[in-house]
Amino acid sequence: MDEEFKDIPISNVEIIFSVFTKDGKQFHSTGIQYSRPLPLTVYGIWALRQGIPIGVLDLVQQQANDPAPYPECFQILIATDEGAMWGRKCPHCGGYWRTASPGLVQTAICCYCGGHSEAHECLSDAQRVYVEACCTLFQRALDEKREGRFTIPARKLLEGIEITVVEGDRPEFFAEKGRQTKFSCTACGNRNDILGRYGYCCSCGTRNDLDMFGADIDLIRSALNNGGSSSAALKEAVDAFDTIGRNYARQLLSKIPMTSARRTRWEKANFAQLSDVSADLLRDFDIDILSGLDAADANRANRMFHRRHLFTHRGGIVDEKYLEESGDSSVQLGQLIRETNENVHHLLSLLTRIGRNLQRGFHSIIPVHEEPIRYHQEHLARLKRAKER
Numbered sequence: 001m002d003e004e005f006k007d008i009p010i011s012n013v014e015i016i017f018s019v020f021t022k023d024g025k026q027f028h029s030t031g032i033q034y035s036r037p038l039p040l041t042v043y044g045i046w047a048l049r050q051g052i053p054i055g056v057l058d059l060v061q062q063q064a065n066d067p068a069p070y071p072e073c074f075q076i077l078i079a080t081d082e083g084a085m086w087g088r089k090c091p092h093c094g095g096y097w098r099t100a101s102p103g104l105v106q107t108a109i110c111c112y113c114g115g116h117s118e119a120h121e122c123l124s125d126a127q128r129v130y131v132e133a134c135c136t137l138f139q140r141a142l143d144e145k146r147e148g149r150f151t152i153p154a155r156k157l158l159e160g161i162e163i164t165v166v167e168g169d170r171p172e173f174f175a176e177k178g179r180q181t182k183f184s185c186t187a188c189g190n191r192n193d194i195l196g197r198y199g200y201c202c203s204c205g206t207r208n209d210l211d212m213f214g215a216d217i218d219l220i221r222s223a224l225n226n227g228g229s230s231s232a233a234l235k236e237a238v239d240a241f242d243t244i245g246r247n248y249a250r251q252l253l254s255k256i257p258m259t260s261a262r263r264t265r266w267e268k269a270n271f272a273q274l275s276d277v278s279a280d281l282l283r284d285f286d287i288d289i290l291s292g293l294d295a296a297d298a299n300r301a302n303r304m305f306h307r308r309h310l311f312t313h314r315g316g317i318v319d320e321k322y323l324e325e326s327g328d329s330s331v332q333l334g335q336l337i338r339e340t341n342e343n344v345h346h347l348l349s350l351l352t353r354i355g356r357n358l359q360r361g362f363h364s365i366i367p368v369h370e371e372p373i374r375y376h377q378e379h380l381a382r383l384k385r386a387k388e389r
Contacts, residue, residue, distance in 0.1 A: 003178040008081045008098075010126065010154055010174040011040050015077075017138050017150045028142060030075045030134075033151075039084040043102050045120040046073045049139055051132030053120040056104065076134050078102075078127055079154070085193060087124030087176035088202060091117050096124065098176055098193035101203035106369040111192055111199035114251060114366065126174045133157040183208050188372035189379070198247050204372040207251075209244040210359040216240040217348050230339040231311045237344065238272050238308040241351050245271025248362045252285065255366060274305040275325075287361030289354050297350055303328050304347045307337060 016031040034040050044057030046069055053076075055069045068075075080086055085098040088108060092115035102108065107116040123131065137157065141150050154174060179193040185201035185208065192202055198209050217237065224233050249269045258266070262284060271277050281287040290298050306326035310316055318335045322328065331337060 004180050006178045007175040008083050008085075008178055010081050010130070010176070011038065011079045012036070012153055012155050013040070013042075013077075013079045014151050014153055015134065015157070017141050018148070019141055019150070020147050026142065026145070028074075028138070030077060030138070032077050032079060034079070038082060039080070041080045041084065041100075042077050043104055043119065044075055044077045045123075045131070046070075047076050047131050047135055048073060049135055051128075051135040053123060053128070053131055056119045074135050074138050076131050078123075078130070081176045083176075083178075083193075085176070085191065087126060088122045089124045090115055091121050095195070096177065097179055097195065097199070097202065099202040100191040101188075101372070103202065105203070105371050105375065109200050109202055109205040109369070111194045111202055113254065114200050114205065124176060126176055130154070130157065130174050183211065186211055187368065187376070189376040190372065198244070203369065205366070205368040206363065206373075207248075207359065209247050210355050213240055213244045213355050214352065217352060221345065221348060224341050224344060230341050230344050231316060233341075233344045234304060234308050234339055234347065235311055237348055237351060238305055241355065242271040244355065245269070245277065245358065248358060251362070251366065256285075272305060272308065275302045281358075281361070285361065285365060287358065287364075289357040289361065291357050292353060293350065299327065301347060301350045301354070302326065304343065307339065310337060311339070 011034065013032040013034045016033060018029045018031070020027055032042060042059075044059050045053050046055040046057055047053050048070065049072055054073065057075055078086065080100075081098070083098070085100050086102050087096065087098050088102075088110075089096050090110035090113060093110060093113040095110055095112035097111045099108075099111075103117070103119040103122070108119055108122050109116055110122070134157065137150075137152065141148075157174070179195050181195075181197045181199075182191065182193045184191050185204060185206055187206040188201060188204040190201055190203035192199070192208075197212060198207070200207055217240070220233050220236050220240075224230065246269065249266050249271075253263060253266055265280070266284075269277060269280065278289050281289055290301075293301070303326045306322055306328070307316075310318065310322055314322075316337045316339075318331050318333055318337060320333060323331075323333060
């Protein structure tokens with residue numbers, strides 16, 4: 001929490017711009033150097049001389065003279081900040097986050113709206129100012145019409161030049177902003193830093209709701225095992241599931257065309273009503289969140305969801321609605337239910353399976369990028385083989 005919303009300076013790399021003449025023509029190249037003992041990663045973009053990003057620079061192919069997308073473009077190298085991440089700003093929703101993957105393997109994915117964009121299209125405000133400043137200084141060097149190697153620290157780029165500030169005041173130096181939740185994607189390994197708690201991975205597009213839900217389940221189990229209230233644990237577990245369920249519903253609402261009646265129904269969807277929402281998901285989206293559960297487990301989960309309603313709204317006292325809807329014949333009208341740890345632990349295991357089904361079903365509709373996931377799996381396999389040697 002100490003890093004929330006704090007400025008994170010760009011790595012203070014030394015920017016290199018070289019100008020040379022060959023066969024009477026003026027040529028130029030760019031580079032960077034860095035000597036601090038901190039992690040650094042770099043990628044490149046093409047920018048018009050006015051400072052407008054127009055494409056991604058393939059640093060591998062560039063060795064083979066990969067041509068610029070337009071004449072008279074500059075190559076701009078963008079380094080990570082001092083936290084080894086890049087700031088990103090979604091061109092669709094305006095959301096800002098930080099990531100360890102700029103979106104080179106496949107398009108970058110907004111952690112908030114899930115919109116796709118190329119790496120040069122989702123630069124942060126600080127990076128856009130940096131690109132414009134680089135282009136201004138590079139053009140000055142060319143206008144001097146002399147050969148040479150020019151260098152300047154990144155944090156001194158703004159001295160003595162006029163720039164177009166995207167929003168807010170003119171920055172004193174290039175800095176990104178820390179967010180609230182850092183998470184490593186379990187599917188592709190990419191690190192993300194987002195506002196709030198839930199979102200997409202910027203690299204592969206896998207949502208982190210299931211991982212956050214799993215962390216909540218672990219905390220609930222730990223509290224139970226350390227003498228916590230079983231009824232409180234039951235309420236917390238169902239509430240946590242309701243939270244991620246509504247998250248998925250909001251994303252489906254934003255991405256799938258629906259009739260007004262269906263849209264209204266899903267805007268009001270209550271994932272604390274397991275039997276209703278499971279039937280609705282299967283009917284409307286072909287998502288079977290009870291897949292793999294036998295009838296006994298499905299009934300038991302449904303009964304526990306109804307008990308959660310009793311503990312929340314009736315103080316745990318059985319009413320006629322509970323008897324009618326839960327099918328629980330082990331209690332009678334007016335009885336105070338005394339929940340057991342065993343029942344709650346069993347529900348937690350069932351909720352983990354139900355959550356996986358929900359995540360799997362969601363991504364069968366909103367697909368992920370497979371390449372970053374495959375690369376990550378291959379990397380893990382290589383590490384495993386190396387350890388076994």
